[in-house]
Amino acid sequence: MRRKRPSAPAAHVPPEAVFLVGFMGAGKTSVGRALGQRLNWIFEDLDDRIERREGRTVAEIFRDSGEAGFRRAEHSALRQVLDELSGGVARIVALGGGAFVQQRNAALLKAAGVPAVFLDAPVEELWQRCSRQAGAAGIERPLLGSRDQFRGLYLARRQSYIRASLKIETAGHTVEAIAAEIAEKLGLKKVGMRSEKGESE
Numbered sequence: 463m464r465r466k467r468p469s470a471p472a473a474h475v476p477p478e479a480v481f482l483v484g485f486m487g488a489g490k491t492s493v494g495r496a497l498g499q500r501l502n503w504i505f506e507d508l509d510d511r512i513e514r515r516e517g518r519t520v521a522e523i524f525r526d527s528g529e530a531g532f533r534r535a536e537h538s539a540l541r542q543v544l545d546e547l548s549g550g551v552a553r554i555v556a557l558g559g560g561a562f563v564q565q566r567n568a569a570l571l572k573a574a575g576v577p578a579v580f581l582d583a584p585v586e587e588l589w590q591r592c593s594r595q596a597g598a599a600g601i602e603r604p605l606l607g608s609r610d611q612f613r614g615l616y617l618a619r620r621q622s623y624i625r626a627s628l629k630i631e632t633a634g635h636t637v638e639a640i641a642a643e644i645a646e647k648l649g650l651k652k653v654g655m656r657s658e659k660g661e662s663e
Contacts, residue, residue, distance in 0.1 A: 477577050477648060478552045483562035483623055484581040485616050487591035489632050489640065490556035493581060496641040497554050501652045504553040508561060512539045520558075533564060540567055544574045552653055563622040579644055580626035583633040585616045 480497070482490040491507055498505030509520050512535050516523055523532045536558065543555055561567050562578060571578050583591075589612055623629075628647060632640050644650070 477575075477650070478550070479547050479574075479576045480554045480644065480648065480650070481562075481571055481576060481578045482554065482556045482581060483578050483626055484559070485585075485588055485619060485623070486559045487588035487595070488559075488581040488583060489591075489637060490581055492637045493632070493640050493644070494554045494556040496637045497644055497650075500638075500641050500645060501552065501554075501650055503650075503653060504551060505556075506543070506553060507556045508536065508539055508543065509558050511543065512536055515539055515542075533560075536561055537564065537567060537570075540570060544570060544576070547574070547576070559619065562626065563619050568622065568625065577627035577648055579648075580623045580629045581632050581640070582620075582623070582629060583631065585613050587633055588616065589613075 482494050484490055494505045494507070497503070512523070512532075513519055515538070516535055518526070520532065523535060527535075540557075540561065543553075547553075557567075557578075562571075568578070589609060592612075628644070630640060630643060630647075635643075
């Protein structure tokens with residue numbers, strides 16, 4: 463009786479979508495845009511999609527519908543993004559700071575087989591980045607009123623972030639270097655063209 467030859471290991475297939483997670487100030491949007499430019503992939507911030515779908519800003523949704531209402535809208539928008547991946551358009555999506563903390567959102571990403579990349583930095587650096595951004599934009603962020611509150615929320619959420627597929631340290635690195643590291647570690651491939659939709663997003 464002839465023995466069956468062992469089957470060859472399945473070739474690694476690079477993902478066609480990457481989801482960036484992490485705390486405020488982690489650089490999800492800036493790194494996402496840089497990674498999109500490097501790969502010629504579409505970049506999208508999930509909060510922008512939520513606002514388009516709801517016809518309200520995130521702040522207005524929180525004010526009018528509470529956090530529970532926002533989380534429902536967020537989950538629905540994430541499900542819509544994942545449904546669109548079957549269309550074959552490669553994309554990078556930045557999630558809001560609390561999105562990956564919601565267990566059903568993390569479960570959706572896991573079931574879809576797409577990588578979540580945790581962008582991390584020391585909490586003091588995150589605080590400084592957020593303070594500079596808020597000052598430059600002339601906006602007030604409630605969490606920046608207390609360092610202790612900021613640190614406490616970071617530590618609580620980090621327990622969820624570390625379950626991501628890949629963790630990238632951003633402290634002391636340029637946005638371009640971080641994007642290059644993500645592309646290398648995930649084996650991401652550049653695509654030849656971007657759609658009109660991709661250009662606008």
